[in-house]
Amino acid sequence: xxxxxxxxxxxxLVGSAIAYGLARAGLKAALLDEGDVxxxxxxxxxxxxWVQSKGDGAPHYQRWTRQSADEWPxxxxxxxxxxxxxxxxxxxxxxxxxxxxxxxxxxHAMMERMRTQSGNFGFDYRMLDRRELxxxxxxxxxxxxxxxxTPYDGHAxxxxxxxxxxxxxxxxxxxxxxxxxxxxxxxxxxxxRVRAAGGEIGAAKIVLxxxxxxxxxxxxxxxxxxxxxxxxxxxxxxxACETLPLPLTTIxxxxxxxxxLGDSQEDAGFDxxxxxxxxxxxxxxxxxxxxxxxxxxxxxAWAALRVMPPDGLPIYDQSERFPGAFTANCHSGVTLAGAxxxxxxxxxxxGMLDPTLEPFSARRLDVPAAV
Amino acid sequence: MTVELAIIGAxxxxxxxxxxxxxxxxxxxLVDEQNxxxxxxxxxxxxxxxxxxxxxxxxxxxxxAAALRASRVDYRxxxxxxxxDPDGTLFLENAGHTExxxxxxxxxxxxxxxxxxxxxxxxxxxxxxxxxxxxxLKTADLVPEGRVVLAGQGPLLYLVATxxxxxxxxxxxxxxxxxxxxxxxxxxxxxxLWPGRRLLTRGLGLVAAIKxxxxxxxxxxxxxxxxxxxxxxxxxxxxxxxxxxxxxxxxGVIPNIQISLALQLRHEWDETxxxxxxxxxxxxxxxxxxxxxxxxxxxxxxxxxAVLTGRLAAxxxxxxxxxxxxxxxxSRARPIQAALDRERALRPFLDRLYRPTxxxxxxxxxxxxxxxxxxxxxxxxxxxxxxxxTGPNQLKAFTRCGMGPCQGRICGPVVAAIIxxxxxxxxxxxxxxxxxxxxKPITVGALADLEIPRCAATTKGETTR
Amino acid sequence: MFRPRSEARRPSVAVTVEGRRIAVPxxxxxxxxxxxxxxxxxxxxxxxxxxxxxxxxxxxxxxxxEIDDVPNRQSCMVEVRDGMRIRRxxxxxxxxxxxx
Numbered sequence: 001x002x003x004x005x006x007x008x009x010x011x012x013l014v015g016s017a018i019a020y021g022l023a024r025a026g027l028k029a030a031l032l033d034e035g036d037v038x039x040x041x042x043x044x045x046x047x048x049x050w051v052q053s054k055g056d057g058a059p060h061y062q063r064w065t066r067q068s069a070d071e072w073p074x075x076x077x078x079x080x081x082x083x084x085x086x087x088x089x090x091x092x093x094x095x096x097x098x099x100x101x102x103x104x105x106x107x108h109a110m111m112e113r114m115r116t117q118s119g120n121f122g123f124d125y126r127m128l129d130r131r132e133l134x135x136x137x138x139x140x141x142x143x144x145x146x147x148x149x150t151p152y153d154g155h156a157x158x159x160x161x162x163x164x165x166x167x168x169x170x171x172x173x174x175x176x177x178x179x180x181x182x183x184x185x186x187x188x189x190x191x192x193r194v195r196a197a198g199g200e201i202g203a204a205k206i207v208l209x210x211x212x213x214x215x216x217x218x219x220x221x222x223x224x225x226x227x228x229x230x231x232x233x234x235x236x237x238x239x240a241c242e243t244l245p246l247p248l249t250t251i252x253x254x255x256x257x258x259x260x261l262g263d264s265q266e267d268a269g270f271d272x273x274x275x276x277x278x279x280x281x282x283x284x285x286x287x288x289x290x291x292x293x294x295x296x297x298x299x300x301a302w303a304a305l306r307v308m309p310p311d312g313l314p315i316y317d318q319s320e321r322f323p324g325a326f327t328a329n330c331h332s333g334v335t336l337a338g339a340x341x342x343x344x345x346x347x348x349x350x351g352m353l354d355p356t357l358e359p360f361s362a363r364r365l366d367v368p369a370a371v
Numbered sequence: 372m373t374v375e376l377a378i379i380g381a382x383x384x385x386x387x388x389x390x391x392x393x394x395x396x397x398x399x400x401l402v403d404e405q406n407x408x409x410x411x412x413x414x415x416x417x418x419x420x421x422x423x424x425x426x427x428x429x430x431x432x433x434x435x436a437a438a439l440r441a442s443r444v445d446y447r448x449x450x451x452x453x454x455x456d457p458d459g460t461l462f463l464e465n466a467g468h469t470e471x472x473x474x475x476x477x478x479x480x481x482x483x484x485x486x487x488x489x490x491x492x493x494x495x496x497x498x499x500x501x502x503x504x505x506x507x508l509k510t511a512d513l514v515p516e517g518r519v520v521l522a523g524q525g526p527l528l529y530l531v532a533t534x535x536x537x538x539x540x541x542x543x544x545x546x547x548x549x550x551x552x553x554x555x556x557x558x559x560x561x562x563x564l565w566p567g568r569r570l571l572t573r574g575l576g577l578v579a580a581i582k583x584x585x586x587x588x589x590x591x592x593x594x595x596x597x598x599x600x601x602x603x604x605x606x607x608x609x610x611x612x613x614x615x616x617x618x619x620x621x622x623g624v625i626p627n628i629q630i631s632l633a634l635q636l637r638h639e640w641d642e643t644x645x646x647x648x649x650x651x652x653x654x655x656x657x658x659x660x661x662x663x664x665x666x667x668x669x670x671x672x673x674x675x676x677a678v679l680t681g682r683l684a685a686x687x688x689x690x691x692x693x694x695x696x697x698x699x700x701x702s703r704a705r706p707i708q709a710a711l712d713r714e715r716a717l718r719p720f721l722d723r724l725y726r727p728t729x730x731x732x733x734x735x736x737x738x739x740x741x742x743x744x745x746x747x748x749x750x751x752x753x754x755x756x757x758x759x760x761t762g763p764n765q766l767k768a769f770t771r772c773g774m775g776p777c778q779g780r781i782c783g784p785v786v787a788a789i790i791x792x793x794x795x796x797x798x799x800x801x802x803x804x805x806x807x808x809x810x811k812p813i814t815v816g817a818l819a820d821l822e823i824p825r826c827a828a829t830t831k832g833e834t835t836r
Numbered sequence: 837m838f839r840p841r842s843e844a845r846r847p848s849v850a851v852t853v854e855g856r857r858i859a860v861p862x863x864x865x866x867x868x869x870x871x872x873x874x875x876x877x878x879x880x881x882x883x884x885x886x887x888x889x890x891x892x893x894x895x896x897x898x899x900x901x902e903i904d905d906v907p908n909r910q911s912c913m914v915e916v917r918d919g920m921r922i923r924r925x926x927x928x929x930x931x932x933x934x935x936x
Binding site: 011033035036037040042043159162163166167170176178179235237238261273274276277279280283284286287293294295296297298299300301302303 | 454456457462755758759760761762763764765768769770771774776778801802805807808809812813814815816818819821823
Binding site: 138139238239240241243256257290291292295296297 | 906928929930933
C-alpha cells in the first residue's frame with residue numbers, strides 16, 4: 001500500500017485547487033480522478049470569477065467569495081510562472097444587466113443589502129443607468145435599462161485553470177491517479193485507505209472533492225454532502241474582434257475572442273442532454289442585451305451539471321467521527337479557486353478548518369450526521 | 372411537422388432508402404446539406420456529362436438520383452441538421468432559418484469521410500485529400516495545374532489518378548504507402564478473390580489504366596512529408612523527393628459518425644478497418660429503437676453496398692412503422708441480402724491490403740499538427756496525455772484540441788490513437804469525443820427565431836437568467 | 837491553381853475573389869472559385885498560418901471565407917451565384933455593435 005500525507009478525491013476545479021495548495025505546502029499528496037467520461041462540472045464552467053451576486057443574506061459567503069477573488073491575481077501569477085500556463089484572469093469589474101424597472105429596483109435593493117451585511121469588510125457597488133451603460137457597452141439593446149456594477153468581478157479561462165492546477169500539482173511532486181473511481185474505502189481517525197484502479201493507498205488526511213460523487217462518498221467518512229445536480233447550458237460563438245470590455249453575469253467575451261452566452265438552470269437530474277428550447281432562451285436574452293449578437297455563429301454549445309448544495313452555499317466540513325477527513329462542495333469552482341488553493345488547503349494541511357468556516361458546515365442543513 | 376421516416380444524407384444509401392420507402396408508402400423526408408443529391412461518391416451527378424472523365428461507375432448514380440426526384444419523398448437539399456433529440460425531433464437549418472421536423476423513425480446515412488493523414492506539412496496550402504480533387508472535378512470541372520502527386524493507399528487513390536488522367540491532368544507520380552506486410556496479410560484472403568471478382572477486375576483495370584497513362588508508381592513509400600514555405604512545392608519521402616504543386620493524400624475512408632456519436636448510440640471499435648462505427652444488427656438497427664443506420668457511416672463497404680443496406684433499412688422501417696409484415700420484409704430482403712454478400716466478399720481482402728500503417732494513426736514526429744483547427748501538435752497531445760488526460764474529452768480540456776469548428780471530425784481518430792499509445796491501452800478503451808449541438812454552426816439570431824414544437828419546449832423546472 | 841478541364845462545356849458564373857473577377861461553372865462551390873482564382877491562401881488561422889481548402893466536403897472548415905460580407909462561411913458548401921463577392925478570412929470576424 002502506498003502512503004501519502006493527504007489524498008484528494010476528485011480532480012476537478014475544487015479538488016485540483018486544494019491538491020495544488022497541499023502540494024505547495026510540502027505535503028505528499030495523491031489526487032484521484034475518474035476517467036474521460038464523467039460528469040465533470042469543471043469542464044462545463046462559464047468562467048466568471050464573480051462576487052456581486054454571492055451571499056445575499058449570508059455574509060460569511062459574501063466574505064469568503066471576496067477573499068477568494070482577492071487571492072485570484074496572485075494565484076494566476078503564480079500558476080503562470082510555475083507552469084507557463086496563462087489562466088487568462090481579467091478583473092475589470094462586472095455588470096448585471098436589468099431589463100425593466102422592477103428588476104432594477106430589486107437589484108439595487110440587493111446591492112444595498114450586501115453593503116449592509118458586509119459590515120467592516122465593505123461592499124463597493126454602483127448602479128448604472130442606461131446612458132452610462134451605453135457608453136460602456138457597444139451596441140447595447142434598447143431593452144436594457146440599467147445594471148449593477150462592482151469592481152470585484154472578473155473572469156478567467158476555466159480549462160486553462162484546470163490544466164494549470166494539474167500541472168502545478170504534478171510539478172510540485174503530487175501524484176495524479178486517473179481512471180480511479182473509488183470502489184472501497186476505510187476510515188479511521190487519521191488513517192484513511194482507499195481502493196482505486198486496482199491498488200490501495202493510504203493517508204492521514206483525506207479531502208472529498210468529488211463533486212456530485214460526494215453525496216454517496218461522504219457518509220463513509222462521517223461527513224454529509226447532500227449536493228444535487230443543477231443543469232446549465234452554454235453557447236459559444238465564433239471568434240470576434242474585441243467588443244465587450246467587461247464580463248456580464250450571462251455574457252462574456254473570452255481572451256480568444258469567442259463570446260460565451262449562459263446562464264440557464266434546469267432541474268433535470270443527471271441528464272446532460274442539450275435542450276434547444278433552453279438554448280433558444282439563452283440566445284433570445286443575449287440578443288435583447290446586444291442585438292448585434294444575432295449575426296454571430298454559434299460554433300459550440302454544451303450542457304453540464306452544477307454541483308448544487310440545497311441552499312446554494314458551499315459545504316465545507318471536517319469529520320468529527322473521523323478526524324482528518326474533510327469535504328469541499330460548491331458550484332463556483334472558478335471563483336473559489338483562490339480560496340481553495342490559498343486559504344482552505346493550508347487549513348487542511350494544518351489538520352483543522354478555521355472557525356470562520358463553521359457556518360459552511362453541513363450541520364446548518366439539519367441533515368442527521370452519518371453514523 | 373411530423374413524418375414517419377426522416378433520412379439524413381442523400382448519398383447512395385439515403386437515396387436508395389428514400390426511393391424504396393416512398394414506394395412502400397412511408398411518409399418520408401430526406402435531409403441533405405448539399406445543393407443536389409448524390410452524397411460524396413455521386414456528388415453533382417445530375418450535372419454529369421455522359422462522357423465525364425469520372426467514368427461509368429460514377430454515372431451509375433444517375434438513375435438513383437432520378438428515382439429520388441421522381442418519388443414522392445420530401446427531399447430537402449441545402450438543409451443542415453444541427454441537433455437531433457433521441458425522441459425523434461430534428462432541428463434543421465436552411466439559408467439561415469431554423470425549423471423542426473418530428474419523425475417516428477430516423478435513418479442516418481451520413482456516409483464516410485477521409486481518414487486524416489497527419490504528415491509534416493499537411494496543413495500547407497496545396498495539400499488536399501484525393502477526394503477533394505475528385506469533388507472539384509465533379510462539381511466544377513476543374514483540374515489541378517502543374518505537377519500533382521498522389522500519396523497513400525486504397526482504391527480511391529487509383530480511381531482519382533485515372534480520372535485526373537482522363538480529364539487531361541495526369542498525376543506526376545503515385546506514392547503508395549501500403550507496406551509489404553499488408554500484401555502478406557491480405558494474401559490470407561485470396562479465397563475471397565473469386566466471389567469478389569467483379570470488384571477485383573475493376574480495381575486491376577484501374578491499375579492497368581494508370582500504367583498505360585505512364586504515371587510512375589512507387590510502392591512501400593515511407594516518411595512522406597510536404598515541404599514548402601507558403602504552400603507545398605516539394606514532396607519528400609525516405610529515399611526520394613519530387614517537386615510538386617499539389618499533394619493529394621488518401622489513406623482510406625472512415626464512417627462519418629458525428630451524429631451517431633452525438634446521439635450516444637452504442638459504438639464499436641473495428642480493429643480491421645481501424646475506425647469506430649455504430650453497433651448495428653443486420654437491418655442497420657442501432658442501440659436506440661427508433662434509429663437505424665445505412666451505408667458507409669455504419670462501416671465502410673462502398674457505394675453499391677450502401678444502396679443495398681439503404682434498401683434493407685427501408686424495408687425494416689416499413690415493418691417497424693406497420694406498413695408491411697415480417698414475411699414480406701424478409702422475402703423482399705432476400706435478393707438484396709444476397710447481392711450485399713457478393714458486394715462485401717472482397718472487403719476482408721481490401722481491408723487488410725490497405726490497412727493504414729501505424730504512422731497514420733500515431734504520427735512519429737512531435738511537431739506534426741493533429742488538430743488542424745486549433746493547431747495542436749502531436750507533442751502537446753502526448754504531454755497532456757501524460758499529465759493525466761485519459762481520453763479525448765479530458766484532452767480537449769487541457770489543450771483545446773477538438774474545440775475548433777470541425778468538432779474533432781478530423782483529429783478524433785489520431786487523438787485517440789496517441790492517447791492509447793501513451794497509456795499503453797487499446798484504442799477501443801480510449802473512446803471518442805462527444806459531439807454536441809450545433810453539429811454545424813448556426814447564428815444566434817437563427818436560434819433565437821426558431822419555432823419549437825410544444826412537446827420540446829421548456830418544461831417546469833427550467834429557468835434562465 | 838485549378839483550371840477548367842479542356843472539354844468542359846458548362847455555362848459559367850462570374851464571381852469576384854478578393855476583387856479579382858473569375859468565371860466558374862454553374863454548380864461550382866465558392867471554394868472552387870477560390871482555387872480557380874490562383875491565390876496562395878484564403879484564410880489565416882488564429883495562429884497566423886495560411887490555409888487553403890483541404891477536404892471540399894464540409895468537414896475540415898479550412899475553406900472559411902467571407903462571402904457577400906458574411907464572414908466564416910464554409911465556401912465548399914456554398915454554390916456560386918452571379919456577382920458573389922468572396923474575400924479572405926483574416927483573424928477574428930468584425931462585429932457591428934450599432935447602438936440600439
